[in-house]
Amino acid sequence: MEKTFNPSQIEQALYSSWEEKGYFSPTGEGDGYCIAIPPPNVTGSLHMGHAFQQTIMDTLIRYQRMQGKNTLWQTGTDHAGIATQMVVERKIAAEEDKTRHDYGRDAFIDKIWEWKEESGGNIGEQMRRLGNSIDWSRERFTMDDGMSEAVQEVFVRLFEDDLIYRGKRLVNWDPKLHTAISDLEVENKDKKGHMWHFRYPLADGVKTQDGKDYIVVATTRPETMLGDTGVAVNPEDPRYKDLIGKNILLPLVNRLIPIVGDDHADIEKGTGCVKITPAHDFNDNEVGKRHNLPMINILDKDAAILADAEVYNTNGELSDDYDTTLPSEYAGLDRFKARKAIVSKFEELGLLEEIKDHDLTVPYGDRSGVVIEPLLTDQWYVRVEKLAGPAIKAVEDGEIEFVPKQYENMYFAWMRDIQDWCISRQLWWGHRIPAWYDESGKVYVGRTEDDVRNNHNLDASVVLKQDNDVLDTWFSSALWTFSTLGWPEKTEDLKNFHPTDVLVTGFDIIFFWVARMIMMTMHFNKDENGKAQVPFKKVYVTGLIRDENGDKMSKSKGNVVDPLDMIDGISLEDLLEKRTGNMMQPKLAEKIAKLTRKEYPEGIEAHGTDALRFTLSAVASTGRDISWDMKRLEGYRNFTNKIWNASRYVLMNTEEHDCGKDGGEMQLSLADRWIIGQFQQTVKTVHTAFDTFRFDLAAQALYEFTWNQFCDWYLELTKPVLFKGNEAEQRATRHTLVTVLEALLRLMHPIMPYITETIWQRVVPLTSQQVSIDSIMMQTYPQFDENQLDELAISDLEWVKSFVIAIRNIRGEMDIAPSKPLPVFLKGSSVDDIRRLENNKSFLSALAKLESIEVLHADEQGPASATAVIGDMSVLIPMAGLIDVDAELARLSKAMEKLEKDVQRTRGKLSNENFVSKAPDAVIAKEQEKLADAESMLATLAEQKQTIANL
């Protein structure tokens, strides 16, 4: 074996061999265990967040597989409508200077498919490098034939159940991407802005109470005044309530609009008068409906002012309630330019009362980054209220459990106030809505055009045109757990693997995806008793991986990390190229380059997949974001090397030796019995940790056992046996070495698949394990066995450790070379001490590097010595020629000071009547014991100090 662990040499070959042998497929035996992956964007690439979640999923899958479950990790990718379309649009713009309209719909979609074929493999390659044990033969894509069929089926059935409708509604319109988006895709940001106060003249000579012929409305959107169809005041407002029912003559358009009384107008806020623009504001839209105010649309798809307005009644039907003419000077003007123009027009007319600074919330599109415009358009909606009920109940009843639990509150809060879901998108890339219109505009929904014709008796002469829109990507994602398993067919897979067991995902898509999955799945899937089936039993919500400074990783910030760079390493030059390569803005590129140079001055070293996975497990504490820390990764890379070298030691001492595989007398040492017990404890801890999704605790237990118990103590303790023991002792120790290591590798395997497999291949032939399949991943997982705990061995070995540590401490403090063998005298030793000493002399001599150990009689004083105390026994190291008197006095004083503090505190506690009368007996006994120990130790040290001081 190499002296240093070199992951790059083993990883890919191992993965291919696992994949070829079909180890990732369900075995068909045992209970089903299934995880559906949150499908990444097909044209994207994995970031650290994916690596994090996938490590957790793979760990669970490997753990369950080794527990004998019939495991399936269902994978696939998402077509990601807007995101993918944007990528390809940008690509053709950059490479061919074309827009999608130059291509036309069909050609453009072909282009995207082409791009998907080209780049779609990227994600799969990355996922393989992470070691994910995925059955690739079942990989799905949200737009493949089967899934498209499922989407159609769901749409049609929902429509038939009256859970989908079409209507002219106010939607969040993205003026850059020219599509509607759902509430969730809108990001509200706080901005500093202005509040304009406009004078609106009263019609028909009406005057206010204080004799004015106008009222003042306050608005943050002056340009929308062209679409005003009313002014609202609070019906309780004494200043204005007399004006309710009177009219305003709207400036610039000379439109006569009513003053209405509505609670929406807040007496305290602004001027108390609010202009109502039902076609361009969600609140105003509600007010308009309540008071039957027409809706006047004044904006086009680019959010520029129209030449002629569109007037609708509250049902969304065209109406002639108002003249459609708009002032020509604003026609074609962008909304923000129009704002300026209209404000100055009001000023010119003497109608601008004042401008106030104002903090407001502005909606932005999460993809385009432009201000979202509420716009009246025809869209398709899912009526979610009926679907939400069972979905809420499933979580309330514990059929679905969130981990950590606090996310359930977030889920409930949103679900209980859920709005209808706008599912149509004015894009080309996606599932085209299965609806057709005849020439009169009548809509027919069906699986295909033929279906529609047949069902509605439309003959060939009727011209039908399919709806141009596609469905929100999340519509197909919502079907993910069951559509990937073959729905709407009643498949074996559905029977075996649905509901799935765990969903591992980020909190940021609980609303987008998790909630909608629950609703859709429960509506379409019933078990044999007709009970609604949930998509998954548990939702494990991970935190976000942030960068070193705690900032969110994003492409525009340039702080995104490719997990493969952590695995394989990358030079600074390549990293810079990767991060700033095709940036649109050179200025941003400069900034990113600077940051990158600072963070990774030497680029990134290779760490290997196992180290990355172990790190991700170790930081996976729940309910909290994670700041990425390279130091952690380095530390765990070192850990993999430690495992490698420990194994190297084991193999060097066991291969081609008798390890007791074929019988023969075995005499287990104290260390052997101890490490077996320690390992069992670790097995127990790891099981509990995995079963409760505490991957951090599992990693910690594995790390602690491997490094601090197995390597630091056990391997050292095997040396005296292997070098000097008799045949039966050596055989026993070799046997213990290989069996514990072999089991430890299995225990670690779910987190670190590669290194464990590599070493396991060499270790397992040395053990008496009967292996029918030649891979660690197909073996059984270690189970806790209480019978292997040897309490006496544990306490005896603790005594050995204290002894060794005491000597090492004196060595360290007194600067005595580790290579210098020391004579030791023991004073005040008990029968137990003597027994332990006699049984473990070789251990003590080897680990503490002792020249001799001599037990003093009760009346013997011994030489002037540095002293350590173990229980009631003193360990003496003669000072002659080695230790300075003053130094030893100082060391003793320090030790005594610490003890005195302990003694004082404990005494205080025990002399407190309340404590003694109320605390449990066990606690009191413990305190008493602690006090006795400290006092006796203190006395011993004091005596020793006196002796030395007298020299």
Next chain:
RNA sequence: GGACGAUUAGCUCAGUUGGGAGAGCAUCGCCCUUACAAGGCGAGGGUCACUGGUUCGAGCCCAGUAUCGUCCA
């Protein structure tokens, strides 16, 4: 404005029936000891954000304050 979370060693973070403040990294000292210098051995370092309460006993429970973060409106 509402809800949730965070505040523990220089840094990143554990600490789940309330009963001796922990890990990794960093720091300091010694050591190339036949698995490992990506290492070994030893050491130092904390008014557990603040205030009050419950309790014999609070990092942990309760109330409030401050700062930061996230979601919702």
